[in-house]
Amino acid sequence: EAGVTQFPSHSVIEKGQTVTLRCDPISGHDNLYWYRRVMGKEIKFLLHFVKESKQDESGMPNNRFLAERTGGTYSTLKVQPAELEDSGVYFCASSQATEQPDEQYFGPGTRLTVT
Amino acid sequence: GQSLEQPSEVTAVEGAIVQINCTYQTSGFYGLSWYQQHDGGAPTFLSYNGLDGLEETGRFSSFLSRSDSYGYLLLQELQMKDSASYFCAVRFHYGQNFVFGPGTRLSVLP
Secondary structure, three states, X not given: OOOOEEEOOEEEEOOOOOXXXXXXXXXXXXXXEEEEEOOOOOEEEEEEEEOOEEEEOOOOOOXXXXXXXXXXXXXXXXXXXXXXXXXXXXXXXXEXXXXXXXXXXXXXXXXXXXX | OOOEEOOOEEEEEOOOOEEEEEEEOOOOEEEEEEEEEOOOOOOEEEEXXXXXXXXXXXXXXXXXXXXXXXXXXXXXXXXXXXXXXXXXXXXXXXXXXXXXXOOEEEEEEO
16 A cells, blocks of 8 residues: 655745645545644644545645645645745645544655745 | 643663653643654654553553643663654644644664
8 A cells, every 4th residue: 555645855945936745645545634844843733634625724824825635635735935934844644534543644745945 | 722742852772661751731632642753754653542541562652641641652672773753742622633742852872
């Protein structure tokens, strides 16, 4: 069974540019999460999809971030325009369970550097 | 607010036992999970405590006490490959998002 995949693995962009991150969850997993880890700090929740619907987007930092999950399969996270403080590692995770424990399977992450 | 606290670093030698604590100032959560993350890698699920008490999975055990707002991850027979960051995390009743602790970096020395 393929795990969670993310693309690209690394992205270096200039301030003001746009970047789109992609996440392919494990097949059959309805729950999809986006997280961000800034250098040496905790893993911060961004948002949660259940199928194609946004269940919780309380962690999205501002309206420069837009997440979509068309058709309830893969998801994209667009940052437009990017700012220096957006640098970090963006993780995607998916899970199947609706009951606890909710074991989440993480992707390898996309390291975003904004210069 | 919701916050989890963990020691930033722990060092131990191969074969030893180490306990990583997680304390929290919150309530109304489903349970406490633990994740391991090697440098440059993805977090991987280790264990979950929905009820108070001890859960054992091989060399790893995890404990939760809701009355004490406290949990821990116990790693036994430490191996070099256990060097990694360990995160505790909770999911709250009133929302669906996870809150992660700041992480504890474990260094296992020969």
